[in-house]
Amino acid sequence: xxxPRPSDLPPAIPAATLILLREGPDxxxxxxxxxxxxxxxxxxxxxxxxxxxRIDPADHDHASAPADSVAAAREMLEEVGIAIGLSPAPDAExxxxxxxxLLAHDPLLQLLERHGLDLDPAAxxxxxxxxxxxxxxxxxxxxxxxxxxxxxxxxxxHQEAEVAASRWITPAAMLExxxxxxxxxxxxTLRNLERLxxxxxxxxxxxxxxxxxxxxxxxxxxxxxxxxMLCIPEGAGYPVTRSPLSSAFRGVH
Numbered sequence: 571x572x573x574p575r576p577s578d579l580p581p582a583i584p585a586a587t588l589i590l591l592r593e594g595p596d597x598x599x600x601x602x603x604x605x606x607x608x609x610x611x612x613x614x615x616x617x618x619x620x621x622x623x624r625i626d627p628a629d630h631d632h633a634s635a636p637a638d639s640v641a642a643a644r645e646m647l648e649e650v651g652i653a654i655g656l657s658p659a660p661d662a663e664x665x666x667x668x669x670x671x672l673l674a675h676d677p678l679l680q681l682l683e684r685h686g687l688d689l690d691p692a693a694x695x696x697x698x699x700x701x702x703x704x705x706x707x708x709x710x711x712x713x714x715x716x717x718x719x720x721x722x723x724x725x726x727x728h729q730e731a732e733v734a735a736s737r738w739i740t741p742a743a744m745l746e747x748x749x750x751x752x753x754x755x756x757x758x759t760l761r762n763l764e765r766l767x768x769x770x771x772x773x774x775x776x777x778x779x780x781x782x783x784x785x786x787x788x789x790x791x792x793x794x795x796x797x798x799m800l801c802i803p804e805g806a807g808y809p810v811t812r813s814p815l816s817s818a819f820r821g822v823h
Contacts, residue, residue: 582701582711587622588642589697589762590654591772592719592738599740600772603719605649605728606735606753616734618744618755621649622712628677632689638713639694644678650736651727654717655693656682662724669727693717697779698765698806700758700787711786714762716775741767757789757800765808782807791815 590603604618622645629640643655651669653660660668664685671681682688694715701711726736741763747753748760755763769775787806792799798815802808 580709582703582709584625584637585623585710585712586625586638586641586645587620587712587714588646588654588694589620589714589716589766590646590652590719591716591775593772594740599742600766600769600775601738601740602766603650603652603736603738604744605733608730608732608734616754617759618748618753619759620714621646621733623648624710626677628679631677631679635689635691635694638696639691639715640678640689642694642713642715642717643689644672647678648672649729649733651725652723654720655690656687657690658687659720660685660687665724666727669729673729695776695779696784697775698762698787699784702758702789712758714758716779718772758787761787761802761808761810764810768809778807 591600592602594601602620605621606618607616622642625637625641626644629637629644632640639655643653646652646654647665647669651665653665653668668678668681668685672678679689694717696713697716698714699712700714702709728734728736744753744755745760745763745767748755748763765778766775769778782805785803785806787802789800789802792801792812793815796816799812800815801812804811
């Protein structure tokens with residue numbers, strides 16, 4: 571893998587992903603809801619990720635919520651049927667109806683208006699923004715959004731075309747499974763799992779987000795031959811900022 575010139579790369583696709591968080595049981599570390607992408611996906615097939623996808627033009631139409639928050643909420647509903655940040659909070663039947671219409675490509679904001687709902691921008695906090703410029707088939711400029719899971723979440727219903735499985739798991743446990751070869755993840759997911767794993771509570775994660783203003787993370791390669799390192803900036807909240815290029819994508823199949 572080489573560092574291509576920007577002119578050689580396809581345009582980055584604007585995207586958003588939602589890191590849903592809840593406190594761990596018995597005072598344990600926070601858990602996050604992750605999904606495993608289906609094996610036939612063109613990007614990150616079989617990888618464990620957070621629900622997310624590209625930002626659609628209609629996601630820009632909310633009067634006060636930024637498009638990345640709208641897209642993150644929409645993708646969570648589409649992929650697992652969980653409504654986040656909606657006011658008033660919909661019941662399970664309404665959430666299921668919203669998911670079905672989203673999968674039929676109805677715009678989220680039109681659906682909310684139809685059901686007398688609105689999106690609360692305060693429910694979403696920007697955590698990070700990643701835009702790798704490596705020589706990848708698809709490039710995304712992705713906002714990572716954090717949100718608290720409400721009480722009494724409905725049963726998850728997977729978008730069969732994209733989601734093979736979902737689970738609540740601590741970031742540290744997911745990193746252990748990746749290291750053992752029992753799961754895999756793309757590079758930005760690995761680094762964000764490491765950052766989340768520092769926290770003892772959900773409040774710690776929001777404090778970390780407040781401490782580190784979001785700046786676009788663009789990894790780069792340093793060194794030559796077997797000494798090549800994949801690097802990200804210092805001071806952005808990430809405990810690991812340099813990884814051997816040969817192993818940086820060990821979690822990616």
